[in-house]
Amino acid sequence: MSMVVGVPTASPVRPTRGRLRPLGIGEVRITGGFWARRQSVNADASLSHIGHWLEREGWLGNFDLIAAGDPGDARRGREFSDSEVYxxxxxxxxxxxxxGDLGLERTFRHVVGRIARAQDADGYLNTAFGHRGQPPRWSDLRQGHELYCAGHLLQAAVARARTRPDADDGLVGLARRVAANICDTFGPDGLDGVCGHPEIETALVEFARTTGDDRYLAQAAIFLDRRGHGRLGDVExxxxxxxxxxxVREATVLRGHAVRANYLACGAADVAVERDDPGLLKAVRHQWRTTVARRTHLTGGQGSRHQDEAFGADWALPPDRAYAETCAAVGSVMLAWRLLLASGDPxxxxxxxxxxxxxxxxxxxxxxxxxxxxxPLHRREPGAAPDTDRPSIRAEAAQRAPWFEVSCCPTNVARILASLASYVATTDDEGLQIHQYAPATVVHRPPDSGERRVTVTTDYPDDGRIRVRIDSDDERPWTLSLRVPDWAGRGATLTVHGRTRPVDPGYVIERRRWRSGEEIVLSLPVEPRxxxxxxxxxAVRGCVAVERGPLVCAVESVDLPAGTNVEDLHVDPTRPPRNAGGRVLVCCRQLDRAEHDWPYGDPSAPPVEAGTEPVEVPLVAYHAWASRGPSTMRVWLPVG
Incomplete structure (x- = not known):
């Protein structure tokens, strides 16, 4: 069963100014295809799975212990486990x-009730600090994650306020008390500190946007100004x-822990927009551009080092040791979305x-x-399937694991998939912009006009044909903008009223007095390349990868004949990859390398290599690898 769905402006980011304005989940609905399937699985399976593990591992039960007044030694999980509940x-x-799922509504209210009973009278809320047998409040800002956890609580309250503004579950009021306690504690005359894990900054800005209380925005700005002066001390x-x-204003690139870096940049972008601070926004945009150009993997993943889950130096992008944490990807999407809204940059x-x-x-x-x-973009050993009955060490699992000792990624994926429709389209004073392609309906009611309805039909990314139909009449002209991805090069076309023309990467713009039933078709070249x-x-010099449309492809060992090793596959670059029967094929040969006592030598006398005849090897979409049992895999293939 379900309730009435949809508050039009319900979206995770609601800036009060900027180049573009987001359309919420009440205005955009993904109706089928790649992302609708994933939203359905998220709703039907992932959310209940996450709730089960939160209960089983005691992370939800921690709130009950605090409410009972005697946590003692019974608290379970890491110091930041509250954030996963939020x-x-x-x-x-x-x-x-x-x-509008009523079952999830009941679950939501039940969880809020348990959290509310754990809140202290002055608004403080955390299950790892500040109670009998625990460290004092705010005693470990470097590693304690108290403000980080509070930030995720505020974002949960923002989501509730925007999707159910009349709800009586009490979450928004609870969050107000948390936010007020933070402002009282860390304001200009309070503790001169910052959180070791940024997150509170963007949460406070979004909470200010939601409540209209600029005190929270001011506190976010205070935290940003304090960052970067060594307040957290030195670590290894x-x-x-x-x-x-x-x-923040002096940094030129994202660095350090990749999730922290993206979250901090999100907060800086939010403060810059709300305070109309072009200098701060320019600094964040420069950091982002440099990071994309020099510190981002082909997949969009970020983070090169396992030891600190961090960015490496420029161009340090090893495929086999890539960390590319899922949470860093979510943070990257959050940051890019904020910069898109601010600047309109395709x-x-x-x-x-x-x-x-x-x-x-x-x-x-x-x-x-x-x-x-x-x-990672390269898996050298198949590894063992994870134990389904215990949490995995986060970087240990060679396959997808049901839960982790640090299980930030499942909850992060769940929240972005549930809100994904809000990243599809925007509006401005001129019209509508569609940024991401999926079967969808868009309904927008401009304040000075009637209703604009658009239906998107596509099999993207399997097929590059995107049909956009106008389902409303308008007496005044308005602009429809469609993104042409940079990977499309000069192969994209637009068809309007039976006439087809080539279009360049960026945004293709059509402005007219639209009539219901009119269609335009954007065709993107999704042939493998x-x-x-x-x-x-x-790390990948002398290698080549294969992409198909927006999808990165990979060779996986389960698709290779017995005795064939992904480590010794070399691509023939003179024979382009091709699509056959829905599969991408690339021409490779495997080198039979002779054994040597010493793996180095005179380059003029290379080792003898008896290679196999070239054969076509099937590739899989990177997102689907490791779905058929333990395997080896690589994205970047040597040319030879």
Whole structure:
């Protein structure tokens, strides 16, 4: 059963100014295809799966212990486990707003009730600090995650306020008390500190947008100004791990822990927009552009180092040791979306598409009950299937695992999938812009006009044909803008009234007095293609990858004949990849390398290599790898 669905403006980001305005989940509905299937699995399987593990591992029960007044030694989970409960709550809120599911509504209210009973009288709320037998409040800002957890609670409240503004469950009031306590504690005359894990900054801005209370915006700005001056001290990975090495306005690239870096940049972008601070916004945009150009994997994944889950130096993008955490991908989407709204830059939408299809979509299994935490581009050993009855170490699982000791990724995936429709389209004073392609309906009611209805029909990304039909009449002209991805090069076309013309990457714009029934068709070239790396990326120099439309492809060992090794496959670059029967094929040969006592030698006398005859090898979409049992895999293939 379901309730009435849809508050038109319900979206995770609602800036008060900017180049574009987002359309909410009450205005955009994904009706089929790739993303609708994933939203359905998220709603039907992932949310209940997450709730089960939160209960089983005691992370929900921690709130009951605090409410009972005696947590003692019974608290379970890491110091930041509260945040997973809050992200779960946020995912529930977006899904209830999307589908109106009454069962999820009951679950939501039950969880809120348990959280509310654990809140202290002055608004403080955390299950790891501040109670009998626990460290004092705010005693470990570097690693304690108290403000980080509070930030995710505020974002859950934002989701609830925007999807069910008349709800009487009490979450928004609870969050107000949390936010007020933070402002009282960390305001200009309070504790001079910041959180080791940024998140509170963007949460406070969004809560200010939701409540209209600018005190929260001011506190977010205070936290940003304090960052980068060494307040968190030194750690083995350096102050950049916390982005506490350089003030936000002076930084030139995202660095340190990749999730922290993206979340902090989101908060900076939000503050810049709300305070009309072009200097701060320019700094964040420059950091983003440099990071995309030099520190981002082909899949859109970010993070090169396992030791600190961090960005490496420029061009340090090893495929086999890529960390590319799922949460960093979610943070990257959040940041690119904010910059898109602020600037209208199509490159932001391009990165969102790449990251969604190749990292976010890769994390959950087809049944929605196991997940990738890290997303390497090369797997040398098949590894063992994870134990389905215990949490995995986060970077341990060679396959998707049902839960992790640090299980931030499942809840992050759940909340972005539930709210995904809000990343599809925007509006401005001129008309509508469609940034991401899926079967969808768009209904927008401009304040100074009638209703604009659009239906998108497509099999994207399997097929590059995107049909957009206008389903409303308008007496005044307005502009419809469609994104042409950068990967499409010069192969895209637009057909209007039977006339076809080539279109370049960026946005193709059609302005007219639209009539119901009119159609335009954007055709994108989704044939498989070779992609070559920048030669400064040492780890993949001399290699090539295969992409098809927005999808990165990979060779997986389960598709190879017995005795064939993905490590020794070399691509013939003179024979382009092709699509046959729905599968991408690439011409390779396997080198039979002779054994040597010493693996180095005179380059003028290379080792003898007896290679097999070239054969066509099938590839899989990267997001689908490891779906058929343990395997080896690689995206970047040597040329030879």
């Amino acid at each position: 992200k779960y709550l946020e995912a529930l809120a977006w899904e209830i707003g999307r589908s 990975w350096g102050r950049e791990y916390f982005q506490d090495d350089t003030p 490159g932001c939408a391009d990165l969102i598409e790449r990251t969604l299809f190749n990292v976010v979509a890769a994390s959950p299994a087809a049944d929605g009950r196991s997940f990738f935490y890290t997303n 070779f992609t070559y790396p920048d030669p400064r990326i040492d």
